[in-house]
Amino acid sequence: MSADPLFSLAGRRAPVTGASRGIGQTLARGPGRYGTKxxxxxxxxxxxxxxxxGLEQEGQDAVTAHLT
Structure with missing residues (x-):
């Protein structure tokens, strides 16, 4: 999927809580398609x-933040 420049989020960061599984993991994919880390x-x-x-295999930029 190529991102429309009108909706580019390149250079932005999007924190996604609960991203290790379920809905959080699914929601994490959306912003990454538009250039968000x-x-x-x-x-x-x-x-x-x-x-x-998994996100990196899809070509998305992701980092993790472990909550204690």
């Missing part, structure tokens, strides 16, 4: 790493 937040570092790897 996704900041995945959650309690389980292993699941966050897996979610990040």
């Amino acid at each position: 996704i900041v995945l937040n959650g309690h389980n570092p292993e699941r966050l790493a897996a979610a990040r790897a």
Whole structure:
């Protein structure tokens, strides 16, 4: 999917809470399609790493932030 320049979010960051699974993980994909760096937040570092790897395989830029 190529992003329409009108909706470019390049250079922005989007924190997504609960992004290691379920709805949060699904919602994390949306902004990344428009150039946003996704900041995945959650309690389980292993699941966050897996979610990040999945987004990176799709060509999206993602980092994780483990909540304690």
